[in-house]
Amino acid sequence: xxxxxxTADADFDTRFAALLSMKREEAPDVDDAVAAIIAEVxxxxxxxxxxxxxxxxxxxxxxxxxxxxxxxxAAAAGQVAPLDRAALETAAARIRAYHxxxxxxxxxxxxxxxxxxxxxxxxxxxxxxxxPGGLATYPSSVLMNAIPARVAGVGxxxxxxxxxxxxxxxxxLLAAQMSGVTEIYRIGGAQAxxxxxxxxxxxxxxxxxxxxxxxxxxxxxxxxxxxxxxxMIAGPSEILVIADSDNDPDWIAIDLLSQAEHDESAQSxxxxxxxxxxQAVADAVTARLESLERANIAxxxxxxxxxxxxxxxxxxxxxxxxxxxxxxxxxxxxxxxALSDKITHAGAIFLGQWTPxxxxxxxxxxxxxxxTARSARFSSxxxxxxxxxxxxxxxxTPESLRAIxxxxxxxxxxxxxxxxxxxxxxxxxxxxx
Amino acid sequence: xxxxxxTADADFDTRFAALLSMKREEAPDVDDAVAAIIAEVxxxxxxxxxxxxxxxxxxxxxxxxxxxxxxxxAAAAGQVAPLDRAALETAAARIRAYHxxxxxxxxxxxxxxxxxxxxxxxxxxxxxxxxPGGLATYPSSVLMNAIPARVAGVGxxxxxxxxxxxxxxxxxLLAAQMSGVTEIYRIGGAQAxxxxxxxxxxxxxxxxxxxxxxxxxxxxxxxxxxxxxxxMIAGPSEILVIADSDNDPDWIAIDLLSQAEHDESAQSxxxxxxxxxxQAVADAVTARLESLERANIAxxxxxxxxxxxxxxxxxxxxxxxxxxxxxxxxxxxxxxxALSDKITHAGAIFLGQWTPxxxxxxxxxxxxxxxTARSARFSSxxxxxxxxxxxxxxxxTPESLRAIxxxxxxxxxxxxxxxxxxxxxxxxxxxxx
Numbered sequence: 001x002x003x004x005x006x007t008a009d010a011d012f013d014t015r016f017a018a019l020l021s022m023k024r025e026e027a028p029d030v031d032d033a034v035a036a037i038i039a040e041v042x043x044x045x046x047x048x049x050x051x052x053x054x055x056x057x058x059x060x061x062x063x064x065x066x067x068x069x070x071x072x073x074a075a076a077a078g079q080v081a082p083l084d085r086a087a088l089e090t091a092a093a094r095i096r097a098y099h100x101x102x103x104x105x106x107x108x109x110x111x112x113x114x115x116x117x118x119x120x121x122x123x124x125x126x127x128x129x130x131x132p133g134g135l136a137t138y139p140s141s142v143l144m145n146a147i148p149a150r151v152a153g154v155g156x157x158x159x160x161x162x163x164x165x166x167x168x169x170x171x172x173l174l175a176a177q178m179s180g181v182t183e184i185y186r187i188g189g190a191q192a193x194x195x196x197x198x199x200x201x202x203x204x205x206x207x208x209x210x211x212x213x214x215x216x217x218x219x220x221x222x223x224x225x226x227x228x229x230x231x232m233i234a235g236p237s238e239i240l241v242i243a244d245s246d247n248d249p250d251w252i253a254i255d256l257l258s259q260a261e262h263d264e265s266a267q268s269x270x271x272x273x274x275x276x277x278x279q280a281v282a283d284a285v286t287a288r289l290e291s292l293e294r295a296n297i298a299x300x301x302x303x304x305x306x307x308x309x310x311x312x313x314x315x316x317x318x319x320x321x322x323x324x325x326x327x328x329x330x331x332x333x334x335x336x337x338a339l340s341d342k343i344t345h346a347g348a349i350f351l352g353q354w355t356p357x358x359x360x361x362x363x364x365x366x367x368x369x370x371x372t373a374r375s376a377r378f379s380s381x382x383x384x385x386x387x388x389x390x391x392x393x394x395x396x397t398p399e400s401l402r403a404i405x406x407x408x409x410x411x412x413x414x415x416x417x418x419x420x421x422x423x424x425x426x427x428x429x430x431x432x433x
Numbered sequence: 434x435x436x437x438x439x440t441a442d443a444d445f446d447t448r449f450a451a452l453l454s455m456k457r458e459e460a461p462d463v464d465d466a467v468a469a470i471i472a473e474v475x476x477x478x479x480x481x482x483x484x485x486x487x488x489x490x491x492x493x494x495x496x497x498x499x500x501x502x503x504x505x506x507a508a509a510a511g512q513v514a515p516l517d518r519a520a521l522e523t524a525a526a527r528i529r530a531y532h533x534x535x536x537x538x539x540x541x542x543x544x545x546x547x548x549x550x551x552x553x554x555x556x557x558x559x560x561x562x563x564x565p566g567g568l569a570t571y572p573s574s575v576l577m578n579a580i581p582a583r584v585a586g587v588g589x590x591x592x593x594x595x596x597x598x599x600x601x602x603x604x605x606l607l608a609a610q611m612s613g614v615t616e617i618y619r620i621g622g623a624q625a626x627x628x629x630x631x632x633x634x635x636x637x638x639x640x641x642x643x644x645x646x647x648x649x650x651x652x653x654x655x656x657x658x659x660x661x662x663x664x665m666i667a668g669p670s671e672i673l674v675i676a677d678s679d680n681d682p683d684w685i686a687i688d689l690l691s692q693a694e695h696d697e698s699a700q701s702x703x704x705x706x707x708x709x710x711x712q713a714v715a716d717a718v719t720a721r722l723e724s725l726e727r728a729n730i731a732x733x734x735x736x737x738x739x740x741x742x743x744x745x746x747x748x749x750x751x752x753x754x755x756x757x758x759x760x761x762x763x764x765x766x767x768x769x770x771a772l773s774d775k776i777t778h779a780g781a782i783f784l785g786q787w788t789p790x791x792x793x794x795x796x797x798x799x800x801x802x803x804x805t806a807r808s809a810r811f812s813s814x815x816x817x818x819x820x821x822x823x824x825x826x827x828x829x830t831p832e833s834l835r836a837i838x839x840x841x842x843x844x845x846x847x848x849x850x851x852x853x854x855x856x857x858x859x860x861x862x863x864x865x866x
Contacts, residue, residue, distance in 0.1 A: 087843035094837065098550060101542075107534055116784070117531060117798050122777055124811045138848050171847055207811040226666065229811035233659065251859055257852040270501055293851045336828065343824070344555055351549070351828035356856040359829060362841040365550050366825035378557045378640040378662035380823040390813040391776070392799035395769065395784035396792060404527065408795040410520035415571050418726045419690040423789040426684055 002268075002282060002306030006275065016309075019322060020374070024265040024305055025207035025236050026226065027215050034190045034219040041194035046202050052191040057133075059166035063202045068173070068184040077174040084171060086302055091363045092143050092178050096367030099151045101171070102384040106314065108393065113400035118393045123153035126204070127387055128196035130211035130221075131172060133162035133188050140361060144368050145210050146179035152387035156179045158196060158206055162188020188213075193220035197228045208387060208396070210369075231382055235372040236265035240326035240346075241358055242317045243281075244333045245274035247353055253284035255330060258308065258358050260298035267305040268326065271317045278308040318342035325376040328357045347376045398431050435715060439708065440749055452464050453756060455808070457698040457738055460648050467652040472733030476625035479635050483516040485624040488567075492599035496621070496635045498813075501606070501617040510607040517604060524796045525576050525611050531798030532584045535817040541826065546833035551826045557584035557662070559637070562614065562821055563644035563654075564605060564623050566595035572608035573794060577801050577815065578643050579612035585820035590614045591629060591639055595621020595829045626653035630661045643802075664815055668697035672790055673759035674780075675750045676714075676846060677766045678707035680786055686717035688763055691791050693731035693739065700738040702757065704750045711741040751775035758809040761790045763777035780809045831864050 005015050040048040046063040053061045059361035080088075108118030127149045131142055133179070149157050159176050161169070163186040176184055177335035185203060187195065193213075199205030209221060210231040221230045243252050256268035271277045285302060289295045311317045321329060333339055336351035343349060346394060347370030350357050361368045369382035396404075405424045412421035438448050473481040479496040486494045507513030512545035515522075541551030560582045564575055575592070582590050583718060591611050594602070596619040609617055618636060620628065624645075642654060643664040654663045676685050689701035704712045718735055722728045744750045751772060754762060758778035766772055769784035780803030783790050794801045802815035829838075838857045844853035 063726070083843055084847055087840040087847075090837060090840040091844060094544075097544070101540055102552075109534075111527075111530070111798070115797070118572045119799070125777070140844055140848065144609065153750075155850055226806070226808065229808070248859075250862075251856070254852055254856040254859055258850070261850060261852045289857075293849070300851065340826070345822075346824050348825040348827070349447040351826065353829055354831055354834050354860060355829040356860065358840070358845060358850075358856045359834070359841055360825075360827055361853060362550070362844045363837045364827045364829075366552070366827055367542070370825075371822075373659070375659065375662070376822065376824070378822060381825055383823065385818075387863060389778075389804075389809065389811060390811070390816070391801075392781040392793075392814060393773070393777050393784065394781070394793055394797045396788040396790055396797075398787055401787050402791070404523060404796045405792070407520040407523040408792055410516055411524060411573055411795045412791060414517055414520075415573065416726070417791075418690070419687055419694045419721075419731065420791040420794060422721075423684070423687040423691045423791045426681075426687055427787060430681075 002302055002308055004278070005310050006310040007312060008310070009294050015244065018322065019307055022305065024267060025064050027218070030215050031219050034216055034223060037190040037406050038194040038220060038223055041191050041200070049187055049191050049195050049200060052189065053187050056189055057162050058166045059163070065293065066185050066187060066202050068168070068186055072168065073173045073177055073184065074222065074427035075163040076168045076170040077177055078171045080174050085174065085393060088139060088143070088171070088175055088178060091140065091178040093137035094365045095147045096151060099148045099367070099384050104385060104388065111400070113403040114397040115400035116393070116395040119374060119390050120393060121388045121390050123155070123292055123388050124207040125154070125204040126158065127154045128158045128160065128209040130192060130209060130213050130217060131161040132213050132217070137161070137169050137172055139171040140368065141212060142175035142294050143179050146176065146181050148382060148384045149387045150180040153385045154387050156183070156206070157395050159184045160187050160192035160196060160205065162192070163188070190216045190220035193217060193224060197224035210382065227426035231386060232370065232371060232375065232379060234369070236267065237262045238267045238326050238372060239328040239330065240269045240271065240321055240324055241330040241332060242271045242314070242321060242339065243277070245277040246334060247277070247332050249277065249280035249284040250288070250357070252281045252332060256281070256285060256302070256306065256354050257288055257292060257298050258356070259328065260301035261292065262297070264297055264300045264302045265305070268302060269307045269309065271309045271311055271320060272310055273313060273317070277311055282308055294325055314339055315342065321346065325374045327370045327372045327376065328360070330355070330357055345376045347371045347381050363410065368391065401427055434763060435735055435741055437711070437741050440745060441743070441825070449753065452740055455738065457700060460651070463648050464652050467649055467656060469655055470623040471627040471653060474624050474633070475631050478633035481634060482620055482628050484623050485622065486620050489622055490595050490597045492596070497523050499618050499620060499635050501619055505601065506610055506617065509601045509603040512603040513607050518607065521572060521576070521604070521608055521611060524573065525580060527796050527798040528576050528580045529584060531818050532581045532800070532813055536584065537818060537821065544833070546836040547830040549826070549828040552823050553826060554821045554823050556821050557587070557640040558587070559589035559591065560587045561591045561593065561639035561642040563625060563642060563646050564592060564594040565646050565649060565650070570594070570602050570605055572604040573646060573801065575605055575608035576612050579609065579614050581800065581815060581817045582820045583613040585817045587820050589616070589639070591630060592617045593620050593625035593638065595619070595625070623653035626650060626657060630657035635651040643819065644814065664802065664819060665804060665808065665812060667802070669700070671696045671700045671759050671805060672761040672763065673704065673754055673757055673764040674703045674765060675704045675754060676710070677705065677770065678710040679767060680710070680765050682710065682713035682717045682788045683721070684786065684789070685714045685765060688722050688789050689714070689718060689735070689739070690721055690725060690731050691789070693734035693834065694725065695729040695730070697730055697733045699734045702740045702742065704742045704744055704753060706744055706746060706750070708743040711743055714743055714827035719752070739828070747772055748775065754779070758807045760803045760805045760809065761793070762786070763790055771864045772808040778809045780804045780814050834860055835864055
């Protein structure tokens with residue numbers, strides 16, 4: 001059974017604090033193994049990548065066959081059923097349209113001294129997208145990572161996807177083709193991250209690496225950070241639903257299960273103003289688990305980490321939500337906009353009972369790569385900005401230097417940085433001649 | 434002597450590649466020591482922080498005296514000379530005006546299906562600013578870190594600054610007061626980072642930590658990343674100057690020295706279209722070093738890491754610059770805008786010979802916290818966005834769910850995520866009744 005809490009209970013604060021600090025995932029310590037793999041790839045390049053692939057993915061690989069050819073991609077994509085292709089196309093078009101609105105503007109202006117100031121955004125030259133093999137191979141993740149990169153203007157978009165026993169995943173390859181991936185390699189694990197970060201004879205290095213992966217991939221991303229940019233290291237998925245009693249308990253139950261089925265460490269929480277409704281949802285979860293295909297995953301997640309919290313009113317709900325800072329937040333209440341205005345920390349908000357979170361996983365438009373583990377307090381979901389960087393611009397005129405240069409000289413002197421001051425003073429001296 | 438290279442030389446590619454991959458800093462491995470300090474602060478809170486401060490900073494500290502009082506700040510600020518105060522005020526006003534333009538816009542729109550989509554930006558609740566003690570205590574860094582946070586709307590802005598032997602730095606405290614810091618603690622090192630990340634009885638935890646520091650501080654920031662957000666881990670400073678022969682060699686020499694004087698590991702590079710001008714600049718550097726206060730730092734930096742590169746034309750210069758991806762880039766050429774348009778990777782660009790880089794360190798307006806070690810390929814300088822995060826918003830109507838829901842169900846099925854599909858299908862079934 002999940003936990004049942006109520007803000008009316010005497011021990012609520014203690015139990016809620018315990019819920020917040022609950023450790024849901026014990027990541028295995030693979031850091032030494034990953035360090036060794038990265039060192040091997042840096043030393044032996046393609047040969048190391050091929051050896052590791054043969055060992056972990058059980059098929060023969062040479063530098064010549066590392067890249068999945070256009071013909072292979074086309075053949076695999078051709079196997080996808082037309083309805084699946086159409087669904088991917090709907091998703092891709094909506095994700096593209098949403099992310100195109102994120103393109104930042106360059107700015108330039110002249111200030112009162114005559115100085116020209118501003119900034120300019122530009123894409124990274126090359127991005128690398130990691131796509132896990134096996135169970136968690138999601139074509140939707142390919143779209144969510146690759147499309148923002150292409151919208152940002154990234155010219156070279158590399159994808160690495162392990163193919164255990166050499167088997168290709170048609171939907172993943174079709175999604176890659178659809179979203180403008182320019183090179184695909186059949187490699188995975190820490191060796192793929194190392195190859196993209198440092199380069200090999202076959203794979204030119206990239207500047208930024210994004211995408212989910214297992215403990216080895218996560219540890220490798222942490223290690224190559226600085227050499228290249230990385231996106232966040234995602235933890236297990238979470239959903240918080242705030243619902244009043246005017247909802248179908250079964251809908252809310254399925255919404256909670258749609259996170260729970262991801263991972264035994266996933267967390268689904270319901271906050272409701274009506275304790276009886278909360279119980280009805282919990283009962284509906286139990287009923288749905290009877291027949292759910294992934295009940296062996298969703299069941300333990302709900303049992304170990306699920307919670308139903310009864311609150312006095314929606315204002316109280318918003319305060320608890322802000323302490324949780326959930327990855328996904330559903331507002332299944334009569335006036336979701338009013339409640340949304342009180343939310344300060346959440347990765348993504350789904351407003352109203354016609355907006356199940358799963359819409360956002362596929363076709364809503366916003367990105368489904370979102371901050372987990374309370375990191376929505378300080379970070380955002382994946383966006384076009386993750387594949388761009390900003391260069392600041394400044395141009396002084398003699399007049400503007402005359403106006404503000406003396407303050408710079410004064411501050412440089414106070415910081416004992418003489419050459420800093422001299423570089424301004426030498427120019428001021430010329431003006432004052 | 435610095436290195437002299439020319440793109441006309443047969444061995445240029447090899448030597449330029451060596452310059453790019455030059456290792457300039459061997460960070461001491463303090464990770465175990467830092468892990469122990471963090472564990473101690475988590476276990477013993479204020480007491481651990483006080484013990485470590487007594488040990489490292491040589492003065493008695495209790496939880497009661499940890500915070501620098503308003504009276505102490507006012508007294509210290511009162512010691513600052515009026516001209517220094519005025520210079521800080523000029524800098525603060527210009528930095529504030531520049532960063533106010535970075536405030537991002539919220540967006541919301543209705544798409545062709547009737548769905549409402551958008552996003553919303555908000556500040557982090559609390560930010561922590563680390564300010565190093567000792568030699569590298571720069572009031573300008575306080576402004577550059579604190580002002581963007583305040584412009585972002587951060588309500589609680591904590592500053593930690595070590596005070597070796599208990600001595601306060603008046604300019605640093607005045608800068609903090611001027612830029613809206615709300616709490617200042619006289620603690621430093623890994624213990625300060627741990628206290629801000631995890632909180633103690635005296636210091637409530639923050640959500641984001643920024644600011645420079647020594648190897649201990651950098652290692653601590655890496656370790657608390659995830660618990661809180663952090664800014665980049667900065668490496669030694671760099672400048673690249675691209676100059677034609679129509680410049681005063683002495684100006685360019687001082688500009689190169691203004692980075693070299695920061696750190697023996699700093700790197701200053703000149704790219705010029707005129708080999709004789711390059712030699713003249715190198716001679717001017719030598720002459721300036723005769724009398725420079727920090728010649729003991731700037732000299733080794735220029736000798737070990739400095740370089741003068743002669744190119745055939747400015748187009749070649751822009752290509753080399755993009756491979757270097759410099760932190761600071763000065764364009765001391767006749768048409769700096771035209772050259773700037775060819776620059777794809779740089780932290781900050783200073784256009785024209787009246788814009789010495791030092792202007793950007795203090796009073797230009799743009800931030801002086803910038804990506805080092807070639808990371809301008811994929812990252813940006815500090816900005817208002819670093820203290821904000823984005824929440825995505827989506828609201829479906831029954832009609833929009835009818836339009837795009839079936840694609841979501843199809844994709845959920847293809848990914849074997851049954852509950853995802855059911856959460857959409859249950860709502861579609863209601864519509865189709």
